[in-house]
Amino acid sequence: MLEIADLHARAGGKDILRGIDLVIKPGEVHAIMGPNGSGKSTLANVLAGRESVEVTRGTVRFAGRDLLALPPEERAWEGVFLAFQYPVEIPGVSTMYLLKAGLNAIRKHRGEPELDAMEFLALVRDKLKLVEMDQAFLNRSVNEGFSGGEKKRNEILQMAVLDPKLAILDETDSGLDIDALRIVANGVNGLRNPQRSMLVITHYQRLLNYIVPDRVHVLSGGRIVKSGGKELALQLEKEGYAWIDTRADGGVKPAPAPTR
Amino acid sequence: MDRHPRGRRRQAGTGANPLKTTKRKRVSGGKGPASGKRAIAAKRAAIDTPTPGTNAETAPWLSAFAALEHDGWLRRDRWTAPLRRAALDRFAALGFPTTRQEEWRFTSVAPIARVPFRPQAAYQPNGLTPEQFERFTFEPWECSHLVFVNGYFAPELSTLRSMPDGVRVMSLAEALRTQRDAVAPHLGRLAGTDVNTNVFAALNTAFMQDGLFMEIPAGVAVDEPIHLLFVSSPHGRDLASCPRNLIVAGPGSQAAIVESYVNLDDGARYFTNAVTEIVVMQGAGVDHYKIEREGPAAFHVATVQAHLARDSRLASYNVSIGGALVRNDINVVLDGEGAECRLDGLYTLSGSQHVDNHTLIDHARPHGTSHELYKGVLDGRSRGVFDGRIIVRADAQKTDAHQVNKNLVLSEEALVDTTPRLEILADDVKCTHGATVGQLDEDALFYLRSRAIGQEAAANMLMQAFVSDVVHRIKIAPIRAGLECLLFTRLPREHRREAHT
Numbered sequence: 001m002l003e004i005a006d007l008h009a010r011a012g013g014k015d016i017l018r019g020i021d022l023v024i025k026p027g028e029v030h031a032i033m034g035p036n037g038s039g040k041s042t043l044a045n046v047l048a049g050r051e052s053v054e055v056t057r058g059t060v061r062f063a064g065r066d067l068l069a070l071p072p073e074e075r076a077w078e079g080v081f082l083a084f085q086y087p088v089e090i091p092g093v094s095t096m097y098l099l100k101a102g103l104n105a106i107r108k109h110r111g112e113p114e115l116d117a118m119e120f121l122a123l124v125r126d127k128l129k130l131v132e133m134d135q136a137f138l139n140r141s142v143n144e145g146f147s148g149g150e151k152k153r154n155e156i157l158q159m160a161v162l163d164p165k166l167a168i169l170d171e172t173d174s175g176l177d178i179d180a181l182r183i184v185a186n187g188v189n190g191l192r193n194p195q196r197s198m199l200v201i202t203h204y205q206r207l208l209n210y211i212v213p214d215r216v217h218v219l220s221g222g223r224i225v226k227s228g229g230k231e232l233a234l235q236l237e238k239e240g241y242a243w244i245d246t247r248a249d250g251g252v253k254p255a256p257a258p259t260r
Numbered sequence: 261m262d263r264h265p266r267g268r269r270r271q272a273g274t275g276a277n278p279l280k281t282t283k284r285k286r287v288s289g290g291k292g293p294a295s296g297k298r299a300i301a302a303k304r305a306a307i308d309t310p311t312p313g314t315n316a317e318t319a320p321w322l323s324a325f326a327a328l329e330h331d332g333w334l335r336r337d338r339w340t341a342p343l344r345r346a347a348l349d350r351f352a353a354l355g356f357p358t359t360r361q362e363e364w365r366f367t368s369v370a371p372i373a374r375v376p377f378r379p380q381a382a383y384q385p386n387g388l389t390p391e392q393f394e395r396f397t398f399e400p401w402e403c404s405h406l407v408f409v410n411g412y413f414a415p416e417l418s419t420l421r422s423m424p425d426g427v428r429v430m431s432l433a434e435a436l437r438t439q440r441d442a443v444a445p446h447l448g449r450l451a452g453t454d455v456n457t458n459v460f461a462a463l464n465t466a467f468m469q470d471g472l473f474m475e476i477p478a479g480v481a482v483d484e485p486i487h488l489l490f491v492s493s494p495h496g497r498d499l500a501s502c503p504r505n506l507i508v509a510g511p512g513s514q515a516a517i518v519e520s521y522v523n524l525d526d527g528a529r530y531f532t533n534a535v536t537e538i539v540v541m542q543g544a545g546v547d548h549y550k551i552e553r554e555g556p557a558a559f560h561v562a563t564v565q566a567h568l569a570r571d572s573r574l575a576s577y578n579v580s581i582g583g584a585l586v587r588n589d590i591n592v593v594l595d596g597e598g599a600e601c602r603l604d605g606l607y608t609l610s611g612s613q614h615v616d617n618h619t620l621i622d623h624a625r626p627h628g629t630s631h632e633l634y635k636g637v638l639d640g641r642s643r644g645v646f647d648g649r650i651i652v653r654a655d656a657q658k659t660d661a662h663q664v665n666k667n668l669v670l671s672e673e674a675l676v677d678t679t680p681r682l683e684i685l686a687d688d689v690k691c692t693h694g695a696t697v698g699q700l701d702e703d704a705l706f707y708l709r710s711r712a713i714g715q716e717a718a719a720n721m722l723m724q725a726f727v728s729d730v731v732h733r734i735k736i737a738p739i740r741a742g743l744e745c746l747l748f749t750r751l752p753r754e755h756r757r758e759a760h761t
Contacts, residue, residue, distance in 0.1 A: 048710050052702075076712035088707040092725025101721070102711040109712075141725075142707075162712060 001026045001197045002047075002067075002166055007058035008222075009046050016042040018222035020058070024166070027194040031208055031233060032201045034219035035241045040201045041085055043219070044170040047199075048082035049075050063165065076102070077109035079165030083155040083172050089143040095154065096138040099124060099161050106162060127160040131187040149180030156187040167191070168199045173207035185210030205237035317356050320376035322348070325466060333381055337436035340468075343448055347465035354459045366645045366677045367587055367616040372559045377500035377531045379467050383412035386493055388524070390417055396489055396522045396553070401738035404429070407489045411469035411501030414491075421484065426477040429486065432504055435473035442475055446508055450537040450565040458589065460561045464535040468504035471536075474515065476544075481514035485547070485736055492523040492558065494530040505536040509544040509572075516547035518739065521562075523555035523582075531559040538566040538574065542596065545573040547735065551743075554583035556611070563589045570596030570625070577734055578617065578634075580607040581746065586615040594621070594628040594656075605634035606730045608747060609642035609674070616645035623656040623686075632663040635730050637723055638674035649681040650691065657686050663693040668726050670700065670719075723747075 002024040009017040016039045024030050034040050045053050047060065049072035060067040067075060090098070103123075104114040115123065128135060131153040143151050152172055159167050169188065173181055188211050192198070200211055208216070208230065216232040217224045220241070226232065325348055328334070334341045356373040357364040388409060397405055407417040413431035423429055428442065435443050448465055472488050490503050509515055521532055532554060540546050546566075554560045560583045566574050580586050592601045607615045621630045636644045646665045667676045680693040700722055708718035727747065734740040 048706075050706055071715065072706060072709035073712055073714045073718075076710055082710050084707065084710075088701075088703045090704050090707065090722070090725060092728040093708075093721055097721075098708065098711060098713070101713050101717065102708075105712040105714065105717075158711060 001028075001063060002199075003059075003061040005059050005061075007043075007046065007060060008056045009042060009053050010056055011042055011045075011053045015056070016053075016222055017046065020219075020222070020224060022217065022224065024197045024199065026165075026197055027192075028214045029192065029198040029200060029211065030215045030217060031211075031213035031230075032199060032217050032219050032224075033203065033205070033233060033236055036203065038219045039222040040203075040219055041170055044082055044085075044168050044199075044201055047075075047166075047168055048072060048080060073105065074109075076162065076164075077106050079163075081159050081162055081164035081167045083152075083159055083167065083169045085171040085174060087143045087146075087151040087155055089141070089146075091141045091144050093142050094139050095142050095157075096120075096124070098142050099138075099158060102158075103161055124157075124161055127157055130160050130190050131157050132183050133157060148175040149177065149183075152176060152180065152184050153187070156184055156191075160187065160191055165195065166197045166199065168201070170201045171203065172200075173202055173204065181207065182210065205233040208233045317373040318352050320378075321463065321466075322352060324378050328379070328381055328467075331381060336433070339440055339444070340436055340447075344466045344468070347448075347462045350462040351459055351466060354462065357459055363618065363647075366643075366647075367585075367614065369561075369585070369587070371585055372531055372561070375498050375529065375531070377498045379469065379500045379502055380410045380412070383409065383414065383470075385409075385414065385416070386495070388414070388417060388491070388493065392524060393417070393489060393491065393522075396491075396520055397487065398738040398742040401487070401736075401742075403484045403487055405487045405489055406431070406472060407491060408470055408501075408503060409491050409493060410499055411490075411503055413470045424480050424482060426480055427482055428473070428475040430473055431470050432468070432473045432506060433470040435506075439473065442508070443473060443506060446537060446539050447506055448537075450539070450567050458563060460533050460587075461535050461563045461565075461589075464502045464504060464533050464563070467500070467502040467533075468535070469502050471503045471505040471534075472517065473506050474517065475508045476510050476513040476515050478510040478541075479512045480510070482516070483514075485516035485518050485549075487518045487520065490519065490521045490532065490534070492521075492528075492530050492532060492555070493525055494523075494528045495525065496528060497530075499530040501530070501532050503532065503534040505534075506539075507537070507546065507548075508539045509541060509546050511541045511569075512543040513541070514545045516549070516736065518549040518551065518736065520551045520553065521560060521582075522553045523558060526555055527557055528555060529557045529559075530555070532561070534560075534562040536562070536564045538564070540566060540568045540572040540574055540599075542569045543571045544569075545575075547575045547577075549577040549579070549734070549736070549739065550588070551577075551579045551581070551739070552583060552586060552588075553581050553746075554586070556582065556584060558583045560586045562587070564591065566590075566592045566601070568592065568594050568596060568599040568601060571598040572596065573599070574601045575735075576601070576603045578603070578605040579743065580605075580609075580615045580617070583615070584613060586613070587618070588616070589618045589620070591620040592622065592630070593624060594630065595624045597625045598627045599625065600629040601631075602733075603630070603632040603634070604730050604733050605632075605646075606727055606743075607634075607636040607638075607644060608727070609636065609644060610639040611642060612640065613642045614645075615643075616647070618645075618647045618649070620649045621651070621661065623650070623652045623659045623661060623689075625655060626657045626659070628656055628659050628661075630659075630661045630663075632661075633730060633733075634665045635727050636665075636667045636676065637670065637727065638667060638676060639670040641671070641673040643674070644676045644678075646676070646678040646695070647681065648679070648693070650683070650693070652682075652684045652686050652689050652691065654685040657688045659686060659689040659691070661689070661691045665695045666726075667695075667697040668700065668723065669697055670723075 004022040007020040218226040404420045407414045652659045665678045678695040
């Protein structure tokens, strides 16, 4: 599904990613954990195609295609979805309008007929239940005046509607209280299937109690310094990130201890 | 939208008089030294005295007037002759404005002044058919459409539906001939008040051709809007047209008037110089729409002058889409207690278009309210000017005035000058103003693209969203829909070019 090899990237004049290698197979859920500044969000942005991040070396193949050669919208057409850490407020554009335009662009790309307003509404109503959202959300401007929890639920709703092959969840748990976290996690779990891969980026192990990953990777200094099963997350929870750095090679600078 | 422009911004400081606020922002989309070089010196050119243009510029107009006079043009409405001659004299004395004059410092009318434009002497049907105007009538919009071709009423192209009893609707030319008693007390009284500085209004008064005369008696509400379609079809001549409208809304009456300015010969050079006078009597309400869709080489200057009596209301919508060089002056005097005006404006510019909107809201009496929202989208090398002057006179206590001008600059070379001018002479008032110039929000653009929406569609969506609040204020549904459609098909074209650079 996703093959990342020797990926280096720069943003804001700094080298952030310094050689990422990662393979995710169809249906697998991988978690990326790491301290602040380790490059987690940069990795998510590179995969989604943000232009302010410059790839300096390496390759990313997605479903057999060179992902890095595609603009962001074409990545979405191919089935890449990024749930943003900080969803953007877009006054004047309704969630309904955004989602219908997005879904129909994907359907057009797949050679499927576009959905009309009624068909779209039927589809999206079904998905609203998944994240326990009211239909009134659809007519509001995208994320405008939404609470933190509403924004994150809106991200999962969009993921449900756009039906991606690879979902990247960038700190979807940040800023959520326990109820919102449960709703978001239930939504994500409802979307797990043998064809859909997920990359769950998080600072904390808490989210992984709800979304149980197949593999856990620890990112530090722009590299994956350790990989393991879901038990690795528990170890990180118990021991913090400090111990990782002692095992990382010399070029990695010490990361701050996690704050809880 | 991004509130933090990348471009340079310079502001002239607040004047020494604490009651007088003049801030000027000039921002281009660019961040390179080129835009910096074009930025103004903070020093204000305090030259308010008109400098007469050269005789060479006024001479063609004077000889055009003499020729019309010789041909008996003035005989149709002989009583206006003194008014016309006096206006022509003022025009000759003042000459075309120059950029040394404060009101014109960002807009040079030299391109207009150097062409010997000629007004047409009478209506010529030109073989036009209603089908040619269909795209300009906001179909399916059932209302009265009055068509004016090159400044003159075209009865065979127009449809006038039934009006409530007592409402007078006719072409101004006819009113000048037959309704002198109704017209004379108002004609030129409003546009005439500032004629010492408004040369173009004087020029219009001298040459005024035709337009709408509408008089609504007390207490009558005209539910259906009246659409005035001013068509220019110059056929290669350097044609000038001088439309003139007079709307007199009696006490407690209601009406909505829509002016559209369009052309049929794309690419032809011509000049529209329009004046609309609106008298809003006690407790009356008028909605006035002006939708400028002139041709790409057209010059368009227009003055809307409104006088509001006690407890009356005016809503002005000023949309500029076409034209090479456009100047609008919207002047409103709130001359009665509790009067209210709302000025909404929208301009979408591309190529080398230049659009200058000057608004003047004169709060002369207490308890007046004014709300102003002008928004612009600028692409290419276009240039936008907004100058919003609000006067609150010493007598106008409890005035509530708000002004906002927001601009979205899509290219490096587009430029905006925005100047709020508040002159507050009363001490118990609420006045706010704000101006922004920004680019498309990159984060929002990326967000939309990550949701499978193509770059051009995403940019277009954001532009639509930017202007949506102004568009949604338009109460006439077919116009609102028509404008959304126009903006949708028009905005992205140039953005595509920008996006790929």
